[in-house]
Amino acid sequence: MINIDIAATVVAVLTLFGIYSLMAISLNLEYGVAGVPNFGQALFVSIGAYVAGITYTRLLPILAGYESIHPCGPTMGAALQLRSEIMATQPVAGFINLALTMMIAALVAGAVGFALSYVTLRLKEEWFLALVLLVAGETVRILVRGADDFICSNNGISGVAQPFYFLRDPGASSFLFMLLALALALIAYLYSERLVRSPFGRMLKGLRENEEVTRGLGKGISLARAQIMLIGSAIAACGGVLFALNTGFVNTNDFVVNLTLDVWVMVVLGGIGNNRGAVLGALLIAVMDRFAQVGAIILNMGGSDIEFNYVRFIGFGLILLWMLRYRPGGLLPESRLTTDAHDVVGRLLGK
Amino acid sequence: MPPALLTTSLVNTIQIGSLYALMALGITLTFSVMKLPNFAHAEYVTAGAYAALIVSLSGVLNPLVIMIAAFAVGALSALISHLAVFKPLEGRDVSFYTLILSSFAIGLIIRYILFTMADYFNLFDLRIAIPLRIVLRDGNLILSNLFAWVVPTSVILVIILTLLLNRSPLGREMRALANNISLARVIGIRVERVKNYAWLLVGGLAGVAGALWGLQTAVHPLMGWGAIISVFAAAILGGLSSFSGTVLGAYVVAFSENTVMLFLNANYGLDLAFKPAIPFIIIIAVLLLRPQGFTNLIKRAEELQR
Numbered sequence: 118m119i120n121i122d123i124a125a126t127v128v129a130v131l132t133l134f135g136i137y138s139l140m141a142i143s144l145n146l147e148y149g150v151a152g153v154p155n156f157g158q159a160l161f162v163s164i165g166a167y168v169a170g171i172t173y174t175r176l177l178p179i180l181a182g183y184e185s186i187h188p189c190g191p192t193m194g195a196a197l198q199l200r201s202e203i204m205a206t207q208p209v210a211g212f213i214n215l216a217l218t219m220m221i222a223a224l225v226a227g228a229v230g231f232a233l234s235y236v237t238l239r240l241k242e243e244w245f246l247a248l249v250l251l252v253a254g255e256t257v258r259i260l261v262r263g264a265d266d267f268i269c270s271n272n273g274i275s276g277v278a279q280p281f282y283f284l285r286d287p288g289a290s291s292f293l294f295m296l297l298a299l300a301l302a303l304i305a306y307l308y309s310e311r312l313v314r315s316p317f318g319r320m321l322k323g324l325r326e327n328e329e330v331t332r333g334l335g336k337g338i339s340l341a342r343a344q345i346m347l348i349g350s351a352i353a354a355c356g357g358v359l360f361a362l363n364t365g366f367v368n369t370n371d372f373v374v375n376l377t378l379d380v381w382v383m384v385v386l387g388g389i390g391n392n393r394g395a396v397l398g399a400l401l402i403a404v405m406d407r408f409a410q411v412g413a414i415i416l417n418m419g420g421s422d423i424e425f426n427y428v429r430f431i432g433f434g435l436i437l438l439w440m441l442r443y444r445p446g447g448l449l450p451e452s453r454l455t456t457d458a459h460d461v462v463g464r465l466l467g468k
Numbered sequence: 469m470p471p472a473l474l475t476t477s478l479v480n481t482i483q484i485g486s487l488y489a490l491m492a493l494g495i496t497l498t499f500s501v502m503k504l505p506n507f508a509h510a511e512y513v514t515a516g517a518y519a520a521l522i523v524s525l526s527g528v529l530n531p532l533v534i535m536i537a538a539f540a541v542g543a544l545s546a547l548i549s550h551l552a553v554f555k556p557l558e559g560r561d562v563s564f565y566t567l568i569l570s571s572f573a574i575g576l577i578i579r580y581i582l583f584t585m586a587d588y589f590n591l592f593d594l595r596i597a598i599p600l601r602i603v604l605r606d607g608n609l610i611l612s613n614l615f616a617w618v619v620p621t622s623v624i625l626v627i628i629l630t631l632l633l634n635r636s637p638l639g640r641e642m643r644a645l646a647n648n649i650s651l652a653r654v655i656g657i658r659v660e661r662v663k664n665y666a667w668l669l670v671g672g673l674a675g676v677a678g679a680l681w682g683l684q685t686a687v688h689p690l691m692g693w694g695a696i697i698s699v700f701a702a703a704i705l706g707g708l709s710s711f712s713g714t715v716l717g718a719y720v721v722a723f724s725e726n727t728v729m730l731f732l733n734a735n736y737g738l739d740l741a742f743k744p745a746i747p748f749i750i751i752i753a754v755l756l757l758r759p760q761g762f763t764n765l766i767k768r769a770e771e772l773q774r
Contacts, residue, residue, distance in 0.1 A: 154565045236756065244505070244564055245755050248704075252697060256748035263741035270741070378572055385569070424587050427580040434576035438553055441566050441573075 125288070128295050130407045132363055135298025137399035139356030141383040142305045145395035147349040149384060149451070150313055152325030153234065153342050154243075157250025158380045160257055161226045161350040163372035165357020167261060168222040170268040170367035172214055173277045177203055181210035189269035197276045204278040211280045215358075222358050223351035230350030235343035251374065262369040273368030277361050298359050302396075305352050309392050312348070314456050321345055322390075375430065382433050385440050388447030397449055405429075473734065477727040483615060483684065485722030486622035489715045490677035491695065492702035493629055494670040496714045499703070500646040501666050507571045508549055509674055509699070510692035511578035516542035516675025517596075517682040517691060518582055524596045531598060531617060535676050542675020543668040549574045550667040575693070582689040593686040596679065618680045625676065629669075630711055642666055646709075698725065701747035704754050707761030716762055721747055 140162060147155045155161075174188035174196060181203040186196040204211050233253060237246045261267050268274045280297070281290035312318045323331040324338055332338055361367045383402050388394020406429075413425030440447065491513060498506045519541035520534045528534065553570050586592050598614070633639035641662045644652040653659050678692065685691070698721050705717025725746050732738040754761060 148565070154568070156568070242759070244568070245759065247565065247568060248505070248700070249752055249755055252748045252751050255697060256745050256752075259742065259745045259748070263739055263745070374572075375576075378576065381569060381572075424584065427583040427587065430576050430580040431584070434573040434580070437573035438570060438577075441562070441570055442553075442556060445562065445566070 125291075126407060126411075128288075128291050130403050132291065132295040132298050133403040133406060134400050135295065135300075135302040136356050136359045136363060137380075137383060137403050138302035138396050139305050139359065140353055140380045141387065141395035141399040142302070142309050142392060143349040143352040143356065144380050144384050145390070145392055146309050146312065146352070147345055149388075149390035149395065150318060150325065151321040151342055151345040153346055153349075154247040155250055155346070155349065156247040156377060157233075157252075157254040158353060159372045159374060159376040160250065160254030161230060161353035162357035162360060162376060162380075163254070163258065163261075163369070164226040164229060164350075165222040165354035165359075166361035166367045166372065167268060168225060168354070169218050169277055169358045169361040170274040172218040172221065173200060174274060176217065177210060177214045180214050181207045187266075188274060189266060189272070193269070193272075200276045201278065201282075204276075204280075204282045205285065206283065208280070208283040211278075211283065215280045215362075218358055219355055222354040226354030226357075227347040227351040230346040231343045234346040235339060251377070254372070254377065255374065258369050258372055268367050268369075271369075273366055273370075275366050277365055277367055279362045279365075294362070298363075301355060301359065305355075306392055306396060309352075313392065317341070317344075325390075378433065378437075382437055384447075385437055386447060388449035388451060389445075390451035391447070391449050394447045394449035394451075398447070405432075470734075473730055474727070477730045479611070479615070480726040481719065481722045483618055484726065485719035486619055486626070487677050487681050488695070488699055488702050488722055489626050489718035490622050490673050490680075491699040492706070492714045492718045493626065493711060494674050495699060495703040496706055496708055496711060497633075497642070497666060497670050499708045501642050502550075502554070502663065504554065504567050504571065505700075505708075507568065507696065508574040508578065509571075509670070510696035511575045511582070512542040512545050512671045512674035513678035513681070513692035513695070514582055514687075514689055515545050515578060516678030517687045518586070518591070518678075518689075519675065520596050520679035520682050521591065521594055521687045524598065525594070529598055534596065534598075535621070535679055538675040538679035539672040540675070542678065543672035545578060546667045546671020546674070547664060549578075550663070555663075579689055579693060586689050591687070593688055595686055596682045598683060614683045618683060622677070622680060625673065626715055629673065630715070632669075633711055638662070638665060697744075697751070698722075698747040701750040701754075704751055705761045707759075707763035710761070710763045713762035713765075721750060724750065 140158060143161070144155055144158055147153045175185050178185040178199055183199060183203070186192050186199055188196040233249060234246060237249045262270055264270065279290060279294045281293040284290045284293070313322075320331065320336050320341060323334075323336070324341060328338060360371075364371070379402065383398035384395050385398070386401060387396065387398025409425055409429045416425060491509065494512075495506065495509055498504055498509065516538035520538040523534050523537045549571075553574055554567065557567060557570060598617075631639075633642065641652070641657045642665075644655075644657055645659060645662055645666075649659060652662075674692075681691065699718075702718035702721045703714050705720055706712075706714030725743060729738075729740065729743050729746060733740055
């Protein structure tokens with residue numbers, strides 16, 4: 118049997134859980150709360166990762182006081198070495214760079230989400246938005262992959278190190294990175310819980326349930342949906358930055374439609390319209406992913422040559438079909454939301 | 469652009485365009501009759517290609533037998549996805565996005581079952597083993613017997629399908645379903661049976677397209693999925709409702725992917741790596757600027773004929 122380092126496994130699963138939570142909360146706000154069908158989640162996650170690929174190769178050296186070296190082609194090795202050196206010796210530059218990366222990623226993804234949805238939501242059929250987002254995700258992927266200078270086309274960018282790399286202790290630095298991912302996920306969760314309880318959140322739910330009535334009450338529906346796409350995309354892009362840092366790579370092959378479907382599986386499994394459900398879905402998928410990896414290693418060592426990754430996707434397809442048919446509300450269905458005002462009124466009425 | 473390249477790219481346009489037409493007609497048919505944008509359609513193509521490959525590997529090299537096997541497997545997978553997934557969901561009146569998501573899920577399941585099978589039996593990137601023979605050589609242009617198979621077969625199938633939809637009783641019933649399903653039920657059309665036939669037809673054509681495609685390129689579990697966006701682009705050019713518009717759209721997409729792309733490459737140095745972006749650009753442009761596609765254009769042309 119193989120030895121499984123339990124502490125390292127828990128840290129890896131929880132890091133993945135934090136990253137997946139950001140993606141799932143984002144999709145839950147967009148589809149679960151507002152009913153906007155985002156089939157382009159991979160696009161917004163990938164924007165975060167591409168921005169990280171650019172800032173870590175262009176911005177980081179400047180922040181640390183070096184000339185930036187072109188990351189692709191003949192100077193690839195030198196650039197990679199410079200990156201690693203800065204990440205190992207200059208933590209402050211690394212943190213500033215990470216903060217700026219997050220901000221730029223959130224801004225760019227938010228702007229893209231807002232623009233795409235604001236334009237397409239006025240189309241004849243509402244589901245065209247789903248198609249446009251799906252297609253836009255693949256288009257951006259192909260354009261980035263085809264462009265030589267962006268993130269080195271097919272090669273991608275390696276050495277996108279996590280910010281605690283300077284500790285030179287893999288255990289400690291991945292533990293701190295896990296805390297960072299969980300903290301960001303917690304912020305996103307608290308923020309979206311507040312958002313769904315706000316008047317804006319109630320209007321979004323109204324939109325989801327009945328567009329005509331909400332419009333009749335004098336609410337601008339295109340703008341509201343574009344706004345929630347802005348918020349959701351920004352959160353997804355932050356997830357994308359962490360995703361890139363977690364693997365250490367930025368490669369266009371990671372951002373295919375399957376990533377979008379993974380996020381959909383989380384939300385459908387956990388509960389559509391319920392933030393807690395989205396987080397539960399993210400946890401379950403993170404755990405399943407890890408077990409699938411361990412299971413694959415054990416199976417292969419046992420002499421089986423079935424590729425476990427394929428089985429994972431078949432399983433995800435079956436989970437989706439099962440949940441959609443038998444438990445469309447998910448494991449934690451959407452519940453009635455109460456606000457502070459609700460409690461106050463309840464007390465006044467003596468209930 | 470050198471003329472030899474132009475001829476080759478035009479030949480490619482005809483070849484690929486015919487295959488796109490076969491697949492896109494299925495998308496248009498599912499969308500208009502079943503009210504469903506079926507993303508699992510790509511996997512019926514792949515399943516058909518694998519059926520054809522396996523039959524040819526077992527030693528049967530008669531193209532007709534191969535096509536029939538591909539048709540059967542494609543039709544069967546389409547019918548199963550209808551009976552096991554879409555029909556129960558439709559009965560529950562679920563949201564449109566649930567249907568889209570289910571079609572993605574079916575696609576995932578079929579694709580990765582094929583992956584597992586191909587991995588287990590080592591069936592990656594094989595060609596359907598019909599021997600190649602050159603039937604026409606004219607300068608740089610080389611046409612093999614495969615071209616002689618692929619193009620006439622797909623063109624004939626497209627014509628048969630169009631006739632079937634426009635002239636036959638079954639086609640009339642399908643169009644009635646597409647127009648108004650409750651009305652169709654009231655006037656005594658057996659809706660469920662017509663739907664089953666439609667699914668068999670859609671999946672079968674996709675399977676045959678996969679087999680024809682496997683004749684010219686290597687068979688891989690991703691081949692159908694790799695083409696789905698081009699096929700959707702063709703169907704959207706047809707407004708997702710007009711059959712002749714869809715066929716026209718298929719050739720337009722193939723033309724832009726082959727001839728236009730080579731032209732841009734030769735004259736403006738555009739990297740061929742950007743070729744997959746073309747159908748995406750077509751989809752976004754059509755949806756934003758002209759969501760009805762060619763529909764009105766074709767209607768107007770028909771009115772002029774009268």
